[in-house]
Amino acid sequence: MRLSIWPVLALLLLINSCKTTAPAAGKQTADPYLSQVDSVLALMTLDEKIGQMTIFTTDWESTGPTIREGYQNDIRNGSCGALFNSHTVAFTRKLQEIAVKESRLGIPLLFGYDVIHGYKTIFPIPLGESCSWDLAAIEQSAAIAAAESAAAGLHWTFAPMVDISREPRWGRVMEGAGEDPYLGSLIARARVHGFQGDNFNGTDRILACIKHFAGYGAPIAGRDYNTVDMSMRMFRDIYLPPYEAGIAAGARTIMTSFNELDGVPSTGNKWLLNDVLRKENGFTGFVVTDYTSINEMVNHGFAADDKHAGELAANAGVDMDMQGAVFQRYLKESIAAGIVSEKTVDEAVRRILRIKFELGLFKDPFKYCNEAREKAQVFSPAHLEAARDIARKSIVLLKNDNKTLPLTKGKSIALVGPLAADRENLIGAWSGAGEGDKCVSVYDALKERAAKDGFKLTHAKGCAIQGEDTSGFSEAVNIARDADIIVAVVGESKEMSGEASSRAFITLPGVQEQLIKELVATGKPVVVVLMNGRPLTFPWIAEHAAAIVETWWTGSRGGPAIGDVLYGDYNPSAKLTMTFPRDVGQVPIFYSYKNTGRPYDPNTKWNSRYQDIVNSPQYPFGFGLSYTTFTYDSLKVSGKQYSFKDTIVASVKITNTGSVKGEEIVQLYVRDLVGSVTRPVKELKGFEKVMLAPGESKNVIFKLTSKDLAFHTADMTFKAEPGAFWIMAGPDSERLQKREIRLVE
Numbered sequence: 132m133r134l135s136i137w138p139v140l141a142l143l144l145l146i147n148s149c150k151t152t153a154p155a156a157g158k159q160t161a162d163p164y165l166s167q168v169d170s171v172l173a174l175m176t177l178d179e180k181i182g183q184m185t186i187f188t189t190d191w192e193s194t195g196p197t198i199r200e201g202y203q204n205d206i207r208n209g210s211c212g213a214l215f216n217s218h219t220v221a222f223t224r225k226l227q228e229i230a231v232k233e234s235r236l237g238i239p240l241l242f243g244y245d246v247i248h249g250y251k252t253i254f255p256i257p258l259g260e261s262c263s264w265d266l267a268a269i270e271q272s273a274a275i276a277a278a279e280s281a282a283a284g285l286h287w288t289f290a291p292m293v294d295i296s297r298e299p300r301w302g303r304v305m306e307g308a309g310e311d312p313y314l315g316s317l318i319a320r321a322r323v324h325g326f327q328g329d330n331f332n333g334t335d336r337i338l339a340c341i342k343h344f345a346g347y348g349a350p351i352a353g354r355d356y357n358t359v360d361m362s363m364r365m366f367r368d369i370y371l372p373p374y375e376a377g378i379a380a381g382a383r384t385i386m387t388s389f390n391e392l393d394g395v396p397s398t399g400n401k402w403l404l405n406d407v408l409r410k411e412n413g414f415t416g417f418v419v420t421d422y423t424s425i426n427e428m429v430n431h432g433f434a435a436d437d438k439h440a441g442e443l444a445a446n447a448g449v450d451m452d453m454q455g456a457v458f459q460r461y462l463k464e465s466i467a468a469g470i471v472s473e474k475t476v477d478e479a480v481r482r483i484l485r486i487k488f489e490l491g492l493f494k495d496p497f498k499y500c501n502e503a504r505e506k507a508q509v510f511s512p513a514h515l516e517a518a519r520d521i522a523r524k525s526i527v528l529l530k531n532d533n534k535t536l537p538l539t540k541g542k543s544i545a546l547v548g549p550l551a552a553d554r555e556n557l558i559g560a561w562s563g564a565g566e567g568d569k570c571v572s573v574y575d576a577l578k579e580r581a582a583k584d585g586f587k588l589t590h591a592k593g594c595a596i597q598g599e600d601t602s603g604f605s606e607a608v609n610i611a612r613d614a615d616i617i618v619a620v621v622g623e624s625k626e627m628s629g630e631a632s633s634r635a636f637i638t639l640p641g642v643q644e645q646l647i648k649e650l651v652a653t654g655k656p657v658v659v660v661l662m663n664g665r666p667l668t669f670p671w672i673a674e675h676a677a678a679i680v681e682t683w684w685t686g687s688r689g690g691p692a693i694g695d696v697l698y699g700d701y702n703p704s705a706k707l708t709m710t711f712p713r714d715v716g717q718v719p720i721f722y723s724y725k726n727t728g729r730p731y732d733p734n735t736k737w738n739s740r741y742q743d744i745v746n747s748p749q750y751p752f753g754f755g756l757s758y759t760t761f762t763y764d765s766l767k768v769s770g771k772q773y774s775f776k777d778t779i780v781a782s783v784k785i786t787n788t789g790s791v792k793g794e795e796i797v798q799l800y801v802r803d804l805v806g807s808v809t810r811p812v813k814e815l816k817g818f819e820k821v822m823l824a825p826g827e828s829k830n831v832i833f834k835l836t837s838k839d840l841a842f843h844t845a846d847m848t849f850k851a852e853p854g855a856f857w858i859m860a861g862p863d864s865e866r867l868q869k870r871e872i873r874l875v876e
Contacts, residue, residue: 305561386420
């Protein structure tokens with residue numbers, strides 16, 4: 132006989148009303164929900180508990196191979212506690228009504244979705260956003276994404292992805308913050324707080340989900356889902372810190388990764404999920420698997436079958452099984468056999484129910500179901516304007532010979548390339564519910580400017596993104612000859628980056644580079660506008676184009692944002708967060724490499740070098756130009772010798788020596804010259820964005836402590852060691868001034 136939900140909810144509401152307001156996410160001192168959670172847990176059968184540990188996709192869309200159907204009956208039977216790929220108020224309300232009115236206990240569902248860089252209003256891909264080095268803007272982007280998705284009935288996003296990656300062949304670099312753990316940690320913190328805010332008392336915040344735990348960004352050969360193999364020191368110094376930062380910021384959920392780490396798949400890795408995540412980092416939320424990753428432990432050769440895989444996952448610390456139905460099918464049997472304890476299940480369910488209480492879903496299951504709010508939030512003018520502003524902040528100027536940019540108003544433009552008039556691809560990979568047809572293309576934006584300012588704009592596609600067809604070249608070259616300047620918009624399609632989208636060759640696809648060669652041959656200056664989800668290799672273009680603008684995938688208002696930069700209405704200030712190689716043969720390539728016993732010397736053979744290419748990248752980490760120029764006075768440090776308790780103060784004076792207002796990202800690096808284990812040649816330890824008018828100067832001050840110089844030493848203790856260090860500052864990771872200091876005990 133089905134128990135009515137309303138008496139149960141009334142009881143829980145009474146209990147809830149006696150409690151204090153929920154503390155800020157990540158700042159709980161005592162558990163205010165424990166008695167409420169246990170009151171629900173006491174009513175549940177084992178089948179219902181296992182149901183809370185199960186999440187299924189709806190038939191709205193799929194982000195992987197669909198294993199089963201019939202999710203509506205699962206809701207009625209209490210056989211699943213969460214759904215993903217279900218959004219909009221109308222749809223989620225319908226499903227929530229089944230849960231709270233037709234299931235035995237009426238426990239509300241949790242609705243999740245991949246809100247990676249926007250819900251409907253799409254922002255630049257996360258890799259692009261990271262190039263802004265603007266933590267406030269990145270947090271704002273996540274907050275707007277949260278507000279729109281919460282208004283559409285969602286409670287939970289599977290973001291942010293905080294995986295460090297030095298592997299541009301890997302398609303999912305577009306989803307992260309690049310190669311550096313210091314900057315990546317700050318961005319992880321900003322995005323978690325943007326999604327979650329200080330608490331869930333309102334209706335504009337959603338659960339963040341740190342992913343993918345752990346080491347997913349280092350797949351061998353750059354192939355998605357591939358094995359990860361690294362030293363424990365590298366894991367703890369480079370790959371783990373952004374996860375830790377996101378957890379410290381209060382992230383309430385964690386997603387396991389597809390890869391193995393030290394021979395153990397992450398989804399069955401008890402050391403990772405119990406020792407590192409919960410014991411070391413104090414994580415109190417729940418752990419969800421990635422899509423069918425429990426089942427996939429069989430393919431790894433770590434589990435004999437799905438039942439065995441489920442036992443490994445549950446005992447390792449997984450709380451929720453995404454889409455694989457392993458817990459649903461086998462966990463009860465494993466408990467009966469004594470392989471998994473019911474206590475383990477109870478702890479998992481407690482963590483899940485607790486978060487449903489935090490969100491306020493027991494108090495009001497339809498808290499996030501308000502059609503008026505949905506209509507007001509989605510694609511609001513304020514959100515679209517923010518998307519345009521953050522897109523501008525994410526665009527990197529890579530080259531600008533002879534002040535080709537900004538474009539002179541009134542000069543005729545030949546706009547060419549397969550992406551010039553494209554709208555669909557602007558939203559990029561992992562764009563969720565984004566609507567490409569509502570984007571504003573570069574052609575749309577420049578056409579509006581041409582009508583307003585009275586200059587001539589011609590357009591030809593020239594070629595497709597992929598394929599060998601060159602029949603459109605002649606039209607593109609003809610309009611180019613009649614124009615004052617050529618703007619070529621080229622790059623990848625959105626499907627060429629993201630999950631399961633690794634590329635062995637990271638050149639411009641198809642005949643796009645050939646088209647640019649034809650355009651350069653006209654003798655007219657060519658501005659190359661890149662749209663892509665990863666660093667690409669284009670040495671010929673880097674040498675011959677007059678200007679190069681890296682725009683990534685800029686989102687819903689990408690066209691106007693690019694127009695703002697091309698015409699100088701916005702002075703570009705972004706800097707790369709991932710190194711651009713000259714050739715794929717250099718990969719992996721990153722700025723914080725270690726020296727060898729035979730460091731690079733281009734003039735001799737017997738050192739670490741290539742025979743056919745220089746070691747240096749095309750564009751280094753931290754690189755980006757402006758329409759103005761900046762000079763750096765001599766770097767100063769406050770002393771030459773410091774104790775472990777002292778503060779190291781470094782300062783450098785920056786002057787805008789150009790003719791327009793501009794923003795510079797001043798970067799601070801350190802090098803530990805001798806350690807108990809070898810250390811990188813440089814590590815980012817600070818930065819500051821400085822806006823300066825022409826002729827204006829500012830003294831930028833950085834402060835470091837011995838903690839900023841710490842690493843995992845020979846005995847794996849995290850600490851700084853005494854000795855000599857270089858303190859370095861400059862506009863990017865290569866153009867640096869240095870001063871030597873000494874840390875003494």
